[in-house]
Amino acid sequence: MQRRAAAIYVIFFVLVAIGAYSLTTVAQQPSVSVDGQNYSQGDTIRADGTQWTVNVMDGEGNLSSVNESARFTGSLANNSSLLFSEGEYRPAPNGSGGGAGTGTGSASPSASPGGPGTPGTTGTGVSTGEGASNDSATRFLVAVPNASGSNGSGGNATNVTSFTLRQQFETSERLREDPSVADVTLTAENGTQYVRYRNGTSQRLDEYLPAPEVRNVSVGDSFPYKNNSTTVESINTSGATLTWEGRLTRSQDFEEGTNVTLGGTKYVAHFPENSTLTLSENVSGYQAEQAAVAGFNNRILGLWGIVIISLFAAVLIIALAYMPVRG
Structure with missing residues (x-):
């Protein structure tokens, strides 16, 4: 009777683990996609009379400008x-x-x-x-x-x-x-x-x-x-x-999600590809999408926690069920 009850609990926890794992495989991670101007390595941006050169590599980069007659x-x-x-x-x-x-x-x-x-x-x-x-x-x-x-x-x-x-x-x-x-x-x-x-x-x-x-x-x-x-x-x-x-050489370094200010306008840096930079004025929209991605990742971590705990509980129940009984 003891082992029969243990088998029922084991099946229950295994089914819970399978269900949680199934959800991790079918869940679709939200993507970050903001409207803005795309730039590649060597492109230039002009803002308030200053020309900036875009340098992009491996999902990060910088903007640089040179003033030959700065005071x-x-x-x-x-x-x-x-x-x-x-x-x-x-x-x-x-x-x-x-x-x-x-x-x-x-x-x-x-x-x-x-x-x-x-x-x-x-x-x-x-x-x-x-x-x-x-x-x-x-x-x-x-x-x-x-x-x-x-x-x-x-x-x-x-x-x-x-x-x-x-x-x-x-x-x-x-x-x-x-x-x-x-x-x-x-x-x-x-x-x-x-x-x-x-x-x-x-x-x-x-x-x-x-x-x-x-x-x-x-x-x-x-x-x-x-x-x-x-x-x-x-x-x-x-x-x-x-x-x-x-x-005078000025430079602004940035990575994914860094705020960049050009000509008094605030942009957010996004890298749809490692060699492509998107500068978007929709900073709040980008932050909302990033919050959705973070929430999704937290839920996936929770499901994996359920899988691990359920499998551990099933193994523990099996071990306890087959322990020898004195007398």
Whole structure:
């Protein structure tokens, strides 16, 4: 009697498993099909005056555009450092100050009639190169007149039309290279620094250092900055604004279902084939179809769960039915 009942339950669970499996074989998965423009590899799209090139491969891709005359801007902060080498300036690495002996010689901004890249007051040029990959780079400090308010204007300078680049010296490096002086400076109680000669004499540091090279840069000057033909657009007490033209490449990467914005219009990316891209404005419709596909897949997973559980229950019942009974 026990095995007969077990056989009935086994048949029941097997029939349930067969029924669930049958449903998985006949169910039709909904497809995603949205209206839109189709594109292939190398096709172009023009939106708001920008031409985009379509790149598609293996069900994903990107849109790229190139502007050969894009306008870029940069800034030079007051009291920041620049390195000058091979006729061009570049930002000095952070945390690499010019040492205790920045240019404190007798040169003044008014003594420098030259433009950027043209030496004004000629001092004894010193290679400083600290923190730079090129040991021949010379360090300059950006200084905006009246930026500190030292002239009594309270720091609110107006009509600033130029700034200066004042050469900086790496004091410790110069002292190490000079065999006639000690490697360190002495500081008096009033803060004045001195160079100590090995013969026992000393000299003020600002007198020991050569006159720094000073260069004037005005609004409208061409400024050789980071491999660009740059123009000084404006100057204020915080620093200078630079502008230049160059090549700008923009790219938007996408895959199935990614939102893409072109010319202010939002599209959804769909790949009916691996080498074909469809851009559709019907974003909500695409999302609804994707939700239907996800719901279908969840139901299929549920049916497979029924198949597995039913077959497991049938096997378990058979095993229990044929277990030996004591007595």
